[in-house]
Structure formats: structure tokens, C-alpha cells
Amino acid sequence: MEKWENNKAWFLVLPVFLIVAFSAIIPLMTVVNYSVQDIFGPGNAVFVGTEWFEEVLRDTRLHDALGRQFLFSGLVLLIEIPLGILVALAMPKRGWGVSASLITLALPLLIPWNVIGTIWIIFTRPDIGLFGVAVNGLDLLSVPFDHTARPIYAWITLMAMEVWHWTPLVALLCYAGLRAIPEAYYQAAKIDGASALAVFRYIQLPKMRGVLTIAVLLRFMDSFLIYAEPFALTGGGPGNTTTFLSIYLVKIAVGQFDLGPAAAFSLIYFLIVLLLSFIFYQVLLNVGKGEKR
Amino acid sequence: MGLMLQHVDKIVGREVHLKDIDLHFAPGSRNVILGRTLAGKTSLLRIMAGLDRPTQGRLLVDGRDVIGMSVRKRSLAMVYQQFINYPSLTIYDNIASPLKLAGLNKSEIDRRVRDTAAMLHIDDLLFRLPAELSGGQQQRTAIARALVKESQLLLLDEPLVNLDYKLREELRVELQQIFALRKATIVVYTTTEPAEALMLGGNIVIMDEGRVLQAGPTPEVFRHPATTRVAEIFSDPPINFIQGRAEAGQALLGPAIRLPFSSHMAHLPAGPYTFGVRCNHLSLQSTSPEAVAIGARVDLCEINGSETFIHVRYGDTRLVVQKTGVHHFKIGSSITVYVHPCHLFVYDAEGQLAAAPDHTGRA
The missing domain is CATH 3.40.50.300 (P-loop containing nucleotide triphosphate hydrolases)
Structure with a gap:
């Protein structure tokens, strides 16, 4: 290769650098700046060091929100990943059924998030909603179903909505992973005399490792940052029972206008997501490798 | 069983x-x-x-x-x-x-x-x-x-x-x-x-x-x-085919080449035939007095490991000659290719084998 005389080519990188700077680096640095100051008004701020971080870390309401967040994300992964794999395994491999199931699966993914909240509010309303009226018509529950009435109902509605909304993504990823396995693997297993379970355990699952890693990471991050759906559905209630981290954060930042603590909270939130994603990635990268007898 | x-x-x-x-x-x-x-x-x-x-x-x-x-x-x-x-x-x-x-x-x-x-x-x-x-x-x-x-x-x-x-x-x-x-x-x-x-x-x-x-x-x-077809599939590089005729103890390859019958062809009745010869049996030197020269032009010279495949054209017929070692020939230059009648496969008009070279002690 010939070496270029001048280095003007780096100007081509400049637009991207500027976009990243304005969209990510500068806002992030602003948050860092806010997190160490007490701001009384424009041009009137006092440096407070780590005070906000200490306050936020001691905040019991934040601890509760974090606990709820872990429970929510954990349940999401536990339900959506296995369910997504099952759906992918059950999907047809050829013929018109392929397009039909792909389109059906893609539908929930195409709906705006706050619209999904609205759809489920209507769907579960005890007076006019299909689900609400049907469940209450069966007359099995001691307290009539109403997602605004009891925490457990709010959670069930929220989980159902989340699973309905995002399992298709996991299923589509897994389906792509399954389709990438050459037919010869299945033939070889058949000749070996392997059972369907063994084929799943030793061929399909290892071959889906890549897409499953992506699915777990995406679903974890996304569910950990969930805002629009509970905001539309429950607004964080009843009480604080569906107040997740982002909802609480917005309450502090926009509701109470406590920019300092909110900034400190944001940074901690960001670091938690980063750390957990890193751990998931490392674990998934190495799981199932080098299995000894 | x-x-x-x-x-x-x-x-x-x-x-x-x-x-x-x-x-x-x-x-x-x-x-x-x-x-x-x-x-x-x-x-x-x-x-x-x-x-x-x-x-x-x-x-x-x-x-x-x-x-x-x-x-x-x-x-x-x-x-x-x-x-x-x-x-x-x-x-x-x-x-x-x-x-x-x-x-x-x-x-x-x-x-x-x-x-x-x-x-x-x-x-x-x-x-x-x-x-x-x-x-x-x-x-x-x-x-x-x-x-x-x-x-x-x-x-x-x-x-x-x-x-x-x-x-x-x-x-x-x-x-x-x-x-x-x-x-x-x-x-x-x-x-x-x-x-x-x-x-x-x-x-x-x-x-x-x-x-x-x-x-x-x-x-x-x-x-x-x-x-x-079998000869084509079972030879690499592909076998050379030359359209021709058999007449009175002689094989006519293309318009101008006449070859005396080799012993394995003795029984052939006169008529149109396709003659096949593997490219390792075409050479650039005359190996025996019975070998017949074909005047051709070089189309392409292909070096494959320690072999050289020379693609030549004789009239409308394309031939490939295999030569050991690495050689260069100018494209378009004229070249003389020798073929010995004892190496010829003969196929009739339906493409069925009519005569194959004897293989007494030779592979």
C-alpha cells in the first residue's frame, strides 16, 4: 500500500465525532457537572462534591425502586428468553406459514411504546376492557380485577404487556439463529441416533449462543430502563409499587426539579446498567465452553 | 450380500x-x-x-x-x-x-x-x-x-x-x-x-x-x-476430442491430419468417429517415428504447480497439452503438437467407445 502524502482524510471522521459529541459526550458531561453542584438558579450554583451521591445512595425509596427493577428485569428474562426459544422452535421452516408467523410476530414491535400502554389500559379495564370484563365475569377472584386497584394486578398487567411486546424480538432472533444451522447437523444427529432433546441441547442451543447473548443483553438493558409503558399504564402506582428506577428518576428531576441529586442518580443508574451488561456478556461468552466430562 | x-x-x-x-x-x-x-x-x-x-x-x-x-x-x-x-x-x-x-x-x-x-x-x-x-x-x-x-x-x-x-x-x-x-x-x-x-x-x-x-x-x-461423457468426467484436465473419420486403415483427424491405425483400431469399420486423447499423451516433441505432428496456435498457457497446460487451437478444435515443468509460450505463436496413434480413444457417432488403447504394461 502507498502511504498518503497528507492526512486530510480525518476530516471525514469529523461529522461523526461532532454528532457523537453533541448527542452523547456533552450531555453526559453536563450531567456529571450537575451531579457535583447545588443549583439554585441560572448562574447561581455551589460546588458540593460528593454530597448528592451520598444522599442518593442512602435514599430508601431508591433502594426500593432498585429492588423492584431487579425483580422486574429478572422476571422479564426468565419468561421471555425460554418463551422466545419455544416460539422459534415451533415456527414453520418453509411455506406460507413462515411469512405469516414473521408478520404476526413483528406486529407488537411496530407499535409505539406509549400506544402499547394505552392499548393495555383499554384491554384490562374492568368496565369495558375485553380482558378485565372477561376475568371478572368468571368470578374467580376475591377482589375484582383492576390494574389500578392492587399491586399484584398492576404487576400482572405490566408483565403481560412486556412479554407480549418483546417476546417476539427474542423469538425472531432465535429463529434467525436456528435457520443458520446447516441441515447436515440434523442429519448427522439423526444418524448418531440422538433424541430431539439431545439435538436441542447439543446442536440448537450452542448454535444459538450468539443470538441469545444479544437477546439477553437487549432485553435486560431495555427492561432495566423501562419507562413509557408503566408511565402510561400505572404512572408508578398503586402507591409506589410499580415505580421503577427511571420513573423515580423523572419524579426527582422533573417533578421536584432536584437537578443535583437527579444527576448523581443518573450516573449511578448508568454505571449499574453498564456493569450488569458487562457481567452478562462475559458470562454468556464463556458459559458452556470447555465442558469437561 | x-x-x-x-x-x-x-x-x-x-x-x-x-x-x-x-x-x-x-x-x-x-x-x-x-x-x-x-x-x-x-x-x-x-x-x-x-x-x-x-x-x-x-x-x-x-x-x-x-x-x-x-x-x-x-x-x-x-x-x-x-x-x-x-x-x-x-x-x-x-x-x-x-x-x-x-x-x-x-x-x-x-x-x-x-x-x-x-x-x-x-x-x-x-x-x-x-x-x-x-x-x-x-x-x-x-x-x-x-x-x-x-x-x-x-x-x-x-x-x-x-x-x-x-x-x-x-x-x-x-x-x-x-x-x-x-x-x-x-x-x-x-x-x-x-x-x-x-x-x-x-x-x-x-x-x-x-x-x-x-x-x-x-x-x-x-x-x-x-x-x-464418461471420458470427460473421468479426466482432469478434460480429455481432448477431435472429430474425424476412419478410412482404409487410416484415421483422419480434422481436415488434414492422417494417422496410420494403431493395433487397437484394426477392427474399425470406415465412418465418422470422435477421437479422444488425454492431454498428458499430447507432447511437444516427437517421441517415436509413428507420432504425427499437428500444427496449432497457442491460445493460453496455464501453469499448475509443476505442470504447464498449453491450450492450443487446431482449426476449430481446441486441445490442451500437458507438459511437465514450468514453461512459457507466446499467445498466438504457432506450435507443433505430436500425437501417437496408440493413445487414441475412438468413439462412434453415438459417443460409444469403439476402441481403447491397449494397456499391456502401461498405465
Whole structure:
């Protein structure tokens, strides 16, 4: 290769650098700046060091929100990943059924998030909603179903909505992973005399490792940052029972206008997501490798 | 005894994949199925394996019809073009997998896995994962998995095609030795390469467009390719054909070349023929007084390892001359090619073999 005389080519990188700077680096640095100051008004701020971080870390309401967040994300992964794999395994491999199931699966993914909240509010309303009226018509529950009435109902509605909304993504990823396995693997297993379970355990699952890693990471991050759906559905209630981290954060930042603590909270939130994603990635990268007898 | 296919057809939709296949493979035989891509080699293997059902015909193992019998119950192993191993299992467990499923005891499994791995020179890689090995080692693992079963039927579907040249040569030699150790196994090996078929020896089946063109002992088929198509498939680089006539003890090649009949052509009646000559039998020097010169022009000069293939044109006929060593010829320059009548294959107007060179003491 010939070496270029001048280095003007780096100007081509400049637009991207500027976009990243304005969209990510500068806002992030602003948050860092806010997190160490007490701001009384424009041009009137006092440096407070780590005070906000200490306050936020001691905040019991934040601890509760974090606990709820872990429970929510954990349940999401536990339900959506296995369910997504099952759906992918059950999907047809050829013929018109392929397009039909792909389109059906893609539908929930195409709906705006706050619209999904609205759809489920209507769907579960005890007076006019299909689900609400049907469940209450069966007359099995001691307290009539109403997602605004009891925490457990709010959670069930929220989980159902989340699973309905995002399992298709996991299923589509897994389906792509399954389709990438050459037919010869299945033939070889058949000749070996392997059972369907063994084929799943030793061929399909290892071959889906890549897409499953992506699915777990995406679903974890996304569910950990969930805002629009509970905001539309429950607004964080009843009480604080569906107040997740982002909802609480917005309450502090926009509701109470406590920019300092909110900034400190944001940074901690960001670091938690980063750390957990890193751990998931490392674990998934190495799981199932080098299995000894 | 052995494996017998009787009038096997395979038709998918309107496409004929296999047509009227009649073959017999004896126990302990080495069989090569040679054919170009899409000749139906893989379709045939899949039917023999029981992965596909033939549209018509019978498949007999030791005289018993096995069509419809589950693949799991048959005694067979298969190696594919792709390197197929269980990705999350170590090499040891990969090789052991068919034995475990067969329910053998641990010490027996261990012994057989180690023996087979040693045979394929992967015994120091037993506790690695397939993804950590080179392509050649992965394919060795797949072959070990197939061999360890000691099945009645061993099918190999172009097993070396995805390996690079050096590894292919190496494994080809080893496979030949390994097959020789399996006295009771029917080995069926498909390939597109004539050289590979010749090296593995045994019997050969030449396939084209879903039909068997010729079957028999490999050297026999090589020396007497029954049709022009067989001669084309079973020679690499392709055999040269020259249209001509036979007249009064002389062969006329193209418009102007006259050759005296060699002894193997003595019985030919007069008429139009196609003369075939392998490119290693065309030379640039006159090797004997009987050799006849053909004046031609150089079209292309192709160097392949330590061989040079010179593509020349004589009238409308294109010929390829093989010459040992690396040589350069100017494109468009004129060149004299010598052909000896004793090397000519003669095909009649229908493309059937009319006369083949004698092979007394010559390959």
C-alpha cells in the first residue's frame, strides 16, 4: 500500500465525532457537572462534591425502586428468553406459514411504546376492557380485577404487556439463529441416533449462543430502563409499587426539579446498567465452553 | 450380500434427481462415486443413508429391504462436506457421542475413542472444542466420529472439498490406509475429482444428471471410458476430442491430419468417429517415428504447480497439452503438437467407445 502524502482524510471522521459529541459526550458531561453542584438558579450554583451521591445512595425509596427493577428485569428474562426459544422452535421452516408467523410476530414491535400502554389500559379495564370484563365475569377472584386497584394486578398487567411486546424480538432472533444451522447437523444427529432433546441441547442451543447473548443483553438493558409503558399504564402506582428506577428518576428531576441529586442518580443508574451488561456478556461468552466430562 | 440398489428413482416435483439406479456394493469394498456438481451424488448417498426415501425402487441390505426403516436403527455413519461436530462438546465427547448413544460401557468407549483419535492424529486435542481447531482437525474429528461406530456402511460426501490443498493430499493418503483396515465396512465416497478417485482405487461409479453412466473397477473404467461423457468426467484436465473419420486403415483427424491405425483400431469399420486423447499423451516433441505432428496456435498457457497446460487451437478444435515443468509460450505463436496413434480413444457417432488403447504394461 502507498502511504498518503497528507492526512486530510480525518476530516471525514469529523461529522461523526461532532454528532457523537453533541448527542452523547456533552450531555453526559453536563450531567456529571450537575451531579457535583447545588443549583439554585441560572448562574447561581455551589460546588458540593460528593454530597448528592451520598444522599442518593442512602435514599430508601431508591433502594426500593432498585429492588423492584431487579425483580422486574429478572422476571422479564426468565419468561421471555425460554418463551422466545419455544416460539422459534415451533415456527414453520418453509411455506406460507413462515411469512405469516414473521408478520404476526413483528406486529407488537411496530407499535409505539406509549400506544402499547394505552392499548393495555383499554384491554384490562374492568368496565369495558375485553380482558378485565372477561376475568371478572368468571368470578374467580376475591377482589375484582383492576390494574389500578392492587399491586399484584398492576404487576400482572405490566408483565403481560412486556412479554407480549418483546417476546417476539427474542423469538425472531432465535429463529434467525436456528435457520443458520446447516441441515447436515440434523442429519448427522439423526444418524448418531440422538433424541430431539439431545439435538436441542447439543446442536440448537450452542448454535444459538450468539443470538441469545444479544437477546439477553437487549432485553435486560431495555427492561432495566423501562419507562413509557408503566408511565402510561400505572404512572408508578398503586402507591409506589410499580415505580421503577427511571420513573423515580423523572419524579426527582422533573417533578421536584432536584437537578443535583437527579444527576448523581443518573450516573449511578448508568454505571449499574453498564456493569450488569458487562457481567452478562462475559458470562454468556464463556458459559458452556470447555465442558469437561 | 452387501448393499444393493434396485431401479432406484428419485423425483422431486418435476425434477428428476435420480433415474433407474442399479448398483451393488460388496462388504469390505471401497467405492467412489465420481460426478460433476449436481450429478446426483449426494441424493444417492442420502437414499443409501435412509435420510430420503426413493420415489421408486428397492434398497437391500444383506438381502433385506430397508426402505422405511428408521435411520437410527441402521448401521451407518456419514461424513459431510461441512465440518459437522457438536459445537459445545470436546473432541473426546464428540467422538464418544455415537458410542454413548449405543449404550457401550465406559472403558470400551474410552478405548475406542482413543484408538480412533490416534489413527487420525488428533489424540493430543481430545479436550479442546471444535471451534478451537483448524478446518483439517475439525474434519478429522468428524471422520473419527464416523469411524468409531464401526458401522456396516460408511458414507463420505466430498469430505475433503472444503480443505486446502496440502491438507487434502495428506488426509487422502491417510484415508486410504484407514479404509484398508476396515475389512467389513462398505465405504462409499463421493468426489468431483478424477485424481482423488484414482488414488482411492477400488470400484468407481460415474454419475451424470442423475444416472449411472458406468460402474466397475476404477482402473478398468479409467482405461475404457464407455462414452465420451464418461471420458470427460473421468479426466482432469478434460480429455481432448477431435472429430474425424476412419478410412482404409487410416484415421483422419480434422481436415488434414492422417494417422496410420494403431493395433487397437484394426477392427474399425470406415465412418465418422470422435477421437479422444488425454492431454498428458499430447507432447511437444516427437517421441517415436509413428507420432504425427499437428500444427496449432497457442491460445493460453496455464501453469499448475509443476505442470504447464498449453491450450492450443487446431482449426476449430481446441486441445490442451500437458507438459511437465514450468514453461512459457507466446499467445498466438504457432506450435507443433505430436500425437501417437496408440493413445487414441475412438468413439462412434453415438459417443460409444469403439476402441481403447491397449494397456499391456502401461498405465
